[in-house]
Amino acid sequence: EVQLVESGGGLVQPGGSLRLSCAASGFTFSSYWMSWVRQAPGKGLEWVANIKVDESENFYVDSVKGRFTISRDNAKNSLYLQVNSLRAEDTAVYYCVRGGSHGSFDIWGQGTMVTVSS
Amino acid sequence: EIVLTQSPGTLSLSPGERATLSCRASQSVSSSRLAWYQQKPGQAPRLLIYGASSRATGIPDRFSGSGSGTDFTLTISRLEPEDFAVYYCQQYRSSSYTFGQGTKLEIK
Numbered sequence: 001e002v003q004l005v006e007s008g009g010g011l012v013q014p015g016g017s018l019r020l021s022c023a024a025s026g027f028t029f030s031s032y033w034m035s036w037v038r039q040a041p042g043k044g045l046e047w048v049a050n051i052k053v054d055e056s057e058n059f060y061v062d063s064v065k066g067r068f069t070i071s072r073d074n075a076k077n078s079l080y081l082q083v084n085s086l087r088a089e090d091t092a093v094y095y096c097v098r099g100g101s102h103g104s105f106d107i108w109g110q111g112t113m114v115t116v117s118s
Numbered sequence: 119e120i121v122l123t124q125s126p127g128t129l130s131l132s133p134g135e136r137a138t139l140s141c142r143a144s145q146s147v148s149s150s151r152l153a154w155y156q157q158k159p160g161q162a163p164r165l166l167i168y169g170a171s172s173r174a175t176g177i178p179d180r181f182s183g184s185g186s187g188t189d190f191t192l193t194i195s196r197l198e199p200e201d202f203a204v205y206y207c208q209q210y211r212s213s214s215y216t217f218g219q220g221t222k223l224e225i226k
Contacts, residue, residue, distance in 0.1 A: 101169065102169040103168075104169075104174075105208070108163055
């Protein structure tokens with residue numbers, strides 16, 4: 001079964017950091033671009049970052065540039081998101097997603113919640 | 119950044135009816151880079167349509183996508199009870215992705 005399982009979310013104070021992880025299974029992880037997409041409570045979806053199969057390229061939404069870092073370990077079938085200098089507006093469910101055909105996202109994890117609050 | 123505007127915000131229909139959801143882009147979108155998703159409460163989104171008109175694996179044929187340029191449509195031919203959910207369109211261009219704000223499809 002193709003699966004993505006996120007972990008690492010939690011409650012953190014403004015200015016704090018977390019490392020989100022995503023464990024992939026059921027497919028050849030090293031063959032796919034991967035992304036993080038987030039959803040604030042009661043709001044819509046926002047793409048956060050993506051990373052090429054070999055880590056040679058990555059891209060970010062402007063609001064997280066310089067604060068978030070996406071990485072991957074193909075040997076461990078894992079995707080990561082280091083989130084630093086967290087703000088209240090970063091509060092959201094963070095989804096690990098697989099890049100699909102034509103720029104779509106074809107497989108989604110169940111999400112991990114990040115809450116930024118004092 | 120390409121802004122996607124979905125309409126209506128909420129659509130109230132009955133099972134068996136036809137649903138037509140709209141997604142309008144602020145700039146032209148390559149037809150091959152437009153997707154639609156369904157999200158039910160407490161669940162992750164699910165890919166329905168990619169490339170503007172291709173159904174994802176396992177998606178029933180009552181779901182169809184169409185459009186080009188700046189105007190795209192998701193049509194559900196005959197609504198089933200499980201189709202009532204929030205629907206998002208999404209585009210990809212120049213290493214950036216954006217989503218529409220969503221259309222809530224509710225039971226009338």
